[in-house]
Amino acid sequence: MYGIRVIVLLAAAGLAQAAEPAGGAKVGICYNYGCAREGVVRYAAAELDGLAARLDTARTAAEERALLGEAVGRLYRLAGGQIPVGADRSGNYLDGGADGRMDCIDHSTSTTRLLKLLESRGALRFHRVGEPERRTWFILQHFSAVIEELTLAERLERLPPGSALARCNCTEDGLMVEGPEGEEAPGAGERYAVDSWFVDNGEAAVVLPLAEWLNGGGPNVQ
Template structure:
């Protein structure tokens, strides 16, 4: 007869399952992400905000004309250059997190590795964050709010053996250079601007927590 797992062992297994999900990302087109990660792609001006880790919960939020006008103002501020547009994208992502927080219950969503909140409505892992940011970016692209970038598929890094936990991020691709940029909203708390950097820099990052524990 098998002995019951201790709470510590259960937590370790849960952590492995959840963060391993972030390692199995596809490099298919951005819209293909939703079908393989239990998300729902945007429909017209409605986004389906993932939360609870791994898109356990999906809460629809429809953007009004006022919302779209606000997004346009934010993104127009970055029209001067690709760099300026990336800063505007960061502003837009933070705006979305604040905009949906009351509906979703994500006002207190914490940033970074937070396994104790797995399954908690309103808390988000990297799958939720990548999906939500990609949804926002697709809406802005549909409304031609982006001048210098195209929305591209989320990307993943880390596989334990290299000392990093698996993690995923949304991305955009600069039209002029073809450079892919991470738009990583998982690392910071709700409503804070995401980290944006070239994907090769992002892929090289990662805490060495696994080798030191």
């Protein structure tokens, strides 16, 4: 959680991402609280392709959310091998002032960048990445990255060109291209917090309904 202070989140969430040679990418990861420091992390194409292949096994939006939590953890673990964020621990008080510690500003900003990296590579079929959200309780504030479940039409647009599924009005492998009588996917438009602040570096990010998160949901860490 974070006390009242002047915080700038916008701009930071969508920046610091660029292509690397041979299909890799580099991303700016914030650390040392309030994005006081930022390190550039390079991800090899093989690493990103492996995560995309793993996400491609999801056949429902719920499965994709679970795999996204794991993917975010994996990306932070790789980052920890290049910059000091490997020292980060859950919450704000277990880091012992270590170089590389991350607060919720660092996490919400950096996790949004990592999610947008996956999205830009076509790895998300059931969700879009939103801007970070804030919850407030008295003088305390907390931020998290956010995803939103896509509509059926939007899911169809994300299918690979020429896909057999893209040419039919059917339900296949849980992808729900079109429901009975054109019904919308049950969770379309629902938003979810993807909160990596709750866990140690490299562990799966916590993904839960945004409404639950806004109401104080999530692990009891400080």
